Amino acid sequence: MFGRDTSRYLRPAGMATHLTYGSLWGTLYGLLQARYRRQPAYFGAAYGLAVWLVGPAVLVPTMKLMRPPWDEPPVRTSMMVAGHIVYGLAVAAAFEVLEPEAA
Numbered sequence: 001m002f003g004r005d006t007s008r009y010l011r012p013a014g015m016a017t018h019l020t021y022g023s024l025w026g027t028l029y030g031l032l033q034a035r036y037r038r039q040p041a042y043f044g045a046a047y048g049l050a051v052w053l054v055g056p057a058v059l060v061p062t063m064k065l066m067r068p069p070w071d072e073p074p075v076r077t078s079m080m081v082a083g084h085i086v087y088g089l090a091v092a093a094a095f096e097v098l099e100p101e102a103a
Contacts (some may be wrong), residue, residue, distance in 0.1 A: 022087065025051050029091045034099065040092040048088020049081065056080050 029047050033040070061068040069077045 021055070026091045026094075029088070030095055030099075033092070033095050040096050041089065044088040044090075044092025045085050046088070047091065048085040051088065052081050052084035056084070 029044075032047075033043065056066070057069050060066050066072075069080070072080075
């Protein structure tokens with residue numbers, strides 16, 4: 001940027017972006033689950049998979065931030081999918097704890 005080295009800011013900016021992006025997806029989960037009440041474990045896992053499909057599978061490669069899943073080693077892709085499913089399950093569990101009507 002205008003002859004300045006901004007590389008030291010890339011990692012913190014990337015982390016802040018990732019946390020904000022995850023928080024927005026978590027908010028959307030809460031809105032959907034409050035409105036349509038689905039079984040949390042199944043909905044959370046499916047939701048995490050959907051987040052992976054939209055983000056790392058399509059949006060992130062389109063923005064040239066990483067390679068598409070089919071160009072990544074299968075173990076990396078599997079770990080990314082599993083991580084997003086765990087994210088969905090964690091969001092579902094948090095929603096169940098925080099939602100007063102969930103009990």
